[in-house]
Amino acid sequence: MSLNLQEKILRAASELFYSQGIRATGVDAIVKAANTTKMSLYKYFMSKDDLVLAFLHKRDEDFRGWFVDQVDRKADTPKAKLLAVFDVLDEWMATPKFRGCAFINATAEFPLAGNPVLQVSAEFYDHFRRYIADLAEQCGSKSPESLALQLSLLLEGAIVSEQMKRHSGSAEQAKQAAIILIEHSIIDIPDTSLPTSNPGEQQ
Template sequence: MAKKPRDRILQAASELFYNQGIKSTGVEAIATQAGSNKMTLYKHFPSKDDLVIAFLRKRDEDFRIWFVEQVDSRAGQPKDKLLAIFDVIGEWLEIPEFRGCAFINAAAEFPVESNPVHQVSAEFYDNFRSYISDLAEQCGIVSPESLALQLSLLVEGAIVSEQMKRHSGAADQAKWAARVLIESHLSNAN
């Protein structure tokens, strides 16, 4: 079954935004790659900003579902899931198509905090930290938000390190540091 024009446009935009950057990708290139035209693009997305927000929201949804499934398939206990996060991130960093985190990249292109693109990017990491915090709380950690922030910083750092220098081993180093942090927080809980 052929994809609907809206879906084709969103897929084309997603590929181009991720590979070339948001600001350097024009709507004409998106329409062309989608096998469409600008009039149809604007019918579904009244502005490029609307298309960027739709791209980020779709990326958030797809990544979150994939990520949680991957973590859950590797570990059953909350503590093991906290460490599995780094295994999943490490595998993602190794795929040839990896171009960094779409949300970090978008926030860098739209650095003003009040910009909707920046806000959607920040929401992604707020949700990511909340996921980690929930796992930490299930472990009985006294300050789960603190551990969540620390582990999130390790993940974000590994992503940027890998984006800057491929095959850097950043995810392995981040997992090692995460293990130390988790154990420290667990010992404080007892």
């Protein structure tokens, strides 16, 4: 299916923002990549700032949907999915076009509190941690919110490490740390299927 002009502009901008950086990408480069004009760009996006936010919102929607789908394909229990998160991360980071996390990168470029770019980036990780927390709760974590934060920090650290040095093995190392955190966090539930005896009844 062919893209309409608005979609072409957003796709071209998204590719440039992710590969080259937001501040380093000018409107001239975007219109050239989209084979259009500035007039057409500003018809759909009132400013470059609006285009940046559209890029981040689209990235949020597409990436989280893709990521969850990949995890679901690899695992069918909440605990297995918590670990599959790191396998999907590893596969994504191994792709040639990997340039780190778009939201971490955007935050580094727009770090001031209250900046809309920072807010959208923070919302992405809020949603992602909620997804991890839900899985943690389903597998019996004593503190799903804390576990979600711990695992998210491992994921974010692995991404930055891989961005700084490719093929660093950071995802696998993060997964090994995650195994320890998950096992420590899960509540031990007694097996009620086993018969119990009253000490006073023993002969």
